[in-house]
Amino acid sequence: MDRLRALGRLLPRVAVAVGAGALLGFAFEPHDLPWLTIVAVPLLLAALHGISMKAGFLVGAGFGITYYAVLVPWLSVIGGDAAIALAVLEGLFYAVFGLFATQVLKLRWWALWIPCLWVATEFATASVPFGGFPWGRLAWAFADAPLGRLAAYVGIPGLSFVVAFIGVLVYAVLRRGTALRMRIVSLVAGLAIVFGSALIHLSLAGDGKSVTAAMVQGNVPGKGLEFLGRARTVTRNHLQATLDLQKDVDAGKVKKPDLVIWPENSTDIDPYKDAETRADIEQAVHAVDVPILVGAVTEGPGENERQTTGIVWDPVSGPGQRYAKRHPVPFGEYIPFRDQLLPYIHRLEMVGAQTVPGVGPGVMPIRGVKYGDVICFELAYDNVISDVVKGGAQVLIVQTNNATYGGTGQPEQQFAITRMRAIETGRTILIASTSGISGVIRPDGSVEHKSAQFTRDIYVADVPLTDGQTLATTIGGWPQWILTGLGLLGLVLALLNRRRTRAEQTPPPPATGSTKPREKVPA
Known part of the structure; x- marks a missing residue:
């Protein structure tokens, strides 16, 4: 009976946490x-206040699983079980947050420790397992x-801290x-942070130099997984769009670009090994007479392996510089524990060869x-962005293929993440997608151009x-290391x-034995 009463007292708190997760x-x-972030965070804290660690785990799990179920329903395109599995996996990180937050809320400086613990939780989700899934950060x-402009000063982890801190202040x-x-x-x-931001x-000027670039979205035949297996059609769509671009240049309708950008998977057939694909690319390159950054899937380096790459194809020297994607998507581009899982989950055979990170x-x-x-x-991973900026990149390019998730909300989420990266780095970002969303984002995160989906x-x-x-x-x-360290210290x-x-x-x-003094026995 006591356990049933305790469960009855806990269920309303779980319900509040589930509502907070949905709002977030x-x-x-x-x-x-x-x-809604500054509504969801205090609601979660209210649900966690004054309960045991075990109860906090359940409350946090209800919050986290609901949060990711609302955030990434687009994964159901792959399968409903995949969407559920991801929501449960990521939600368990917030179950651990709830477990420990019940105790951190008892500290004198809880208002500092809680947002640091939140950043530590986001750091964990962005790191493990299989390289992490940094999609659910408050900053995005x-x-x-206006609060997003702070990312130029404190980065994405710092902005997540600020958002969580405002939620704590509301609580x-x-x-x-x-x-x-x-x-x-x-x-x-709280008001000072919000109105101060x-x-x-944020400057739009750059350093007085500029470049002209063309983003080509050739579109794909079909939605969801329908486009798979139609690689030549996708490549020829981008070839034809590039030829039409050159017609507009010749007619004086647009300025001649210095670089043409094709998206990720603009060819899924290795142009180094397939003569027809190579001929299509070279026809496009010679037509515009400037380099094209081609998004290609190449074979190797090992047997039954491949890489997702960006290849600079020059009209004179041909294929040159090459970048291979560093964070391929688990169960989308490669299969962890492949030999163990394939006999039981036959759907994973659609993944094909293993994508090897660059x-x-x-x-x-x-x-x-x-x-x-x-x-x-991989634009959601801090180290990828940091490395290219510190390597001297003056403008950022995102080659992407969202055709699988078109119309599900995922392309809009990725576009928002890209905008936050522009603010954080102070650089223009050029986006080329096979089917949308392509565009140009200015250094302050504002949008110069945003294409529709499933159009050329x-x-x-x-x-x-x-x-x-x-x-x-x-x-x-x-900031991420310091805030995570402070969160662990608070824990x-x-x-x-x-x-x-x-x-x-x-x-x-209780004391053992009698404390009464012994009587002396006469001799």
Whole structure:
């Protein structure tokens, strides 16, 4: 009976946490309601306050699983079981957060430790397993909000801390028992951060130099998984779009580009080994008479292996510089534990050859300009972006293929992440997608061009080059390491405090034996 009563008391808290997780999921694209973050965080903290660690694990799990179920329903294109598995896996990180947050909330400086613990949780989700899944970071919701401009100074982890901290301040204002002084300080601090961020101005000027680039979105035949197996059609769509681009250049309708960008998977047939694919690319290159950055899947380096690459194809010298994707998608581009899983999950055979990660950043000097090439999902990984910027990239390129997830909200989420990267790095980002969304994002995160999905789109842009560093790119990963370290320190202090409190509350053991003095026996 006692357990049933305890469960009955816990269920309303789990319900609140589930609601908070759903609200947080709606903060992101395609719903784009970023200020729900500062509603969701205090609701979760209210549900965690004053309960045991075991109960905190259940509350955190309810929050996290619901959060990811709302955030990434697009994975159901692969299979409903895949979407459920990802939501449960990522949600368990927030179950661990809930487990420890119940104790951290008891500390004197809990308002500092909690947002640090949140950053530590995001760091964990972005790191493990299989390289992590950094899709659910609070910062990604703020591409359209003034608060997002802080990313240029504190980076993506720092912005997540700020968002979580504002949520903590809201909770401090509303929490029963909070001293009046604490409520006033929390309210003033929260308002100062929000309105202060609106005063930040981000430059669009660059360093006085510019480059002209053309993004070619050739489109694909079909949606979802329908386009698979139609590689030649996709390549020829991009060939024809490039030929039409040159017609517009010859007619004086658009400026001649210095570089043409084809998307990821613009050819899934290795152009080094297939004469027909190579001929299509060379026809396009010779037509525009400038280099084309081709997105190609190449065979090797080993047997039954492949790489997702960006290849600079020059009209004179042919294929030259090459960047191989460093963060291929597990179960999408390669299968962990392949030999063990394939006999039981036959659907994984659709993945084909194992994609092998590349080595080194995609910094590509092309005719006097340094480009930083990033391929699809890996733009969400901090080290990939940091490496190309510190390698001297003056403008960033994202080659992507979202055809599998077209119309599901995933392309909008990726586009928002790309906008946050532009703010963080202070660089223009050029996006080429097979089927959308392609576009141009300015260094302040604003959008110059955004294509529709599943349409052909050709866009020529004259964009500034930037050699300087934002504060965020200068300090690199230090905010994440420091905030994660502080979160772990708060956790250690909370566990020590719990141990001390339990020791103080434990009554001393009863004395053994009698304390009555022995009587002397007369001799």
